[in-house]
Amino acid sequence: MTGLTTVSGDPITIGVGSGSSVKDLKRKDPSEENKKLITDVIKFAIHNGFNHIDTAEAYTTQPEVGDAIKGFPREKLWITTKYVVSSTYFQKKSFTPTDFIKQSFEELGTDYIDLFLIHVPPKDESLYTLESLWEEFIEIQKTGKVRYIGVSNHNVDHLKRILSVSQKHGVFPIANQIKYYVGSEHKDIVKFSKENNILIEAYGPLTPLRAPTPNSELDAILVDLEKKYNATKAQILLRALIDQGILPITASFKNYRLEEAIQTYKFELEPEDIKRLESI
Numbered sequence: 001m002t003g004l005t006t007v008s009g010d011p012i013t014i015g016v017g018s019g020s021s022v023k024d025l026k027r028k029d030p031s032e033e034n035k036k037l038i039t040d041v042i043k044f045a046i047h048n049g050f051n052h053i054d055t056a057e058a059y060t061t062q063p064e065v066g067d068a069i070k071g072f073p074r075e076k077l078w079i080t081t082k083y084v085v086s087s088t089y090f091q092k093k094s095f096t097p098t099d100f101i102k103q104s105f106e107e108l109g110t111d112y113i114d115l116f117l118i119h120v121p122p123k124d125e126s127l128y129t130l131e132s133l134w135e136e137f138i139e140i141q142k143t144g145k146v147r148y149i150g151v152s153n154h155n156v157d158h159l160k161r162i163l164s165v166s167q168k169h170g171v172f173p174i175a176n177q178i179k180y181y182v183g184s185e186h187k188d189i190v191k192f193s194k195e196n197n198i199l200i201e202a203y204g205p206l207t208p209l210r211a212p213t214p215n216s217e218l219d220a221i222l223v224d225l226e227k228k229y230n231a232t233k234a235q236i237l238l239r240a241l242i243d244q245g246i247l248p249i250t251a252s253f254k255n256y257r258l259e260e261a262i263q264t265y266k267f268e269l270e271p272e273d274i275k276r277l278e279s280i
Contacts, residue, residue, distance in 0.1 A: 002199050002247055004148075004174070006051055006114070007075035014238065014261055015054040015080065015249035016045040017203060018061035025253075026060055035064055037253065042068035044255050046077070049262040054177075054201075054249050055108075056082035056119055057100055062107035074110055081108075082119035082152055082177075085126045085133065096127075097136050101145050116146040117177060120153045130158060131165050138171045150175035150199075156192045163196060177201040177249070181208055182240050183218060183280040194245065202241050205248040206234050218280045225277075229267055238264045240277050 004012050018038065025034050042053060042065055055065045062081065069077060081104055083097045097116075105111055116137065122128045128136070137149045150173040151162060159176065166172040176193050180186060180202035193200050208218055222233045229236065238248050238261060250261050 002245075004078070004199070006078050007147075008073070010051055010076060012052045012078045012247075013050050014242075014264065015052040015201065015247065016042060016050045016258065017054045017249045017251035018042060018056075018059050018065055021251060021253065023059035023061055026064070030060075038064040039067040041253055041255075041258075045258050045262075046072055048255075048259055050258070051076060052078045052080070052249075054080045054203075056084070056117075057103075058082070058084050058119060062104060066108040066110075070109065078114045079108065079110065080115040080117065080177075081113055082117040084119040085122040085128055097133070097140060101140060105145075112144070113146040115148045115150060115175060116140065117150045117152045117175065118154070121151075121158050130161050134162050134165045135169075138165070138169050141171060148174045150177070152177035152201075154178075154189075155186075156188055159189075159192060159196070159198065172196075173198055175199045175201050175247075177203060179204040179207070180241070180246065181205050182237050182277045183208065183215070190246070200246045201249055202246050203249045205241055205250060206237055208237060209233055215280060218277070221276050221280070225269075225273055228273075229269070231264075231267060232260055234260060235264045235267075236269070236277075239267065239269050240274050243269050243274055244278075 002012060006012065026038060038061055046068065053065055055061050083100045104113060118133060118137065121130050122133055140146055141149050154176050162173055176198050178186060178189060178200065180200060181204055190200050208215060222236055225236050226233060241248050242264065252258055
């Protein structure tokens with residue numbers, strides 16, 4: 001679907017994330033019990049069909065990912081991580097992407113990263129401009145320490161600035177990870193990304209199911225499609241993105257939810273049903 005594969009040549013799956021509620025659990029209570037819970041969830045996902053794991057510096061979950069992948073062939077996994085210049089959670093002044101890659105190797109127990117993302121565009125007062133940060137990402141990729149580079153939470157203007165730097169070096173972003181789901185805004189970002197061969201990775205793909213006030217029109221369509229495809233609402237929302245060339249990233253502490261997500265590959269939506277969903 002994406003054309004991206006692990007080193008072993010396997011197409012990458014939906015991503016299993018270690019952010020959102022997973023990172024929140026560790027931040028709230030970094031006990032050994034909670035760390036083991038995170039490791040066990042990721043390990044379960046790997047052993048049940050997921051080969052794509054999404055983590056980040058800001059999540060602080062790289063050590064748990066590292067524990068989860070021990071004993072599993074590294075070349076059959078796709079690991080994405082993200083660097084943030086500054087955040088309210090981290091108080092740092094000169095921790096560079098190169099520093100972080102070294103830390104990632106230690107925490108993950110690996111000697112390469114499949115996809116390395118700029119987590120959010122740097123602020124004006126940051127150590128880097130967006131352009132200078134992307135320059136360093138390009139240099140890191142050239143060392144062979146990361147296979148691909150990309151961005152996260154970048155809008156069209158940000159992408160244009162990134163691409164202007166990429167043109168000079170012939171090294172381009174392969175992904176932009178944004179919050180996206182059926183009926184979401186940001187269709188301009190999706191359109192621009194596709195036009196420039198940038199894969200949209202969608203976190204929060206099941207947001208419509210968790211809205212305080214459900215969209216009755218969307219829910220009626222989902223109920224109809226549940227019966228038509230013998231699938232759950234969650235599977236339909238995930239499949240609608242996959243069928244549009246968008247790669248979802250999901251997370252859950254419930255094993256049956258992960259099993260449900262990976263089974264999304266067992267069916268496809270008809271084009272007219274995708275149009276119904278996207279008309280909301």
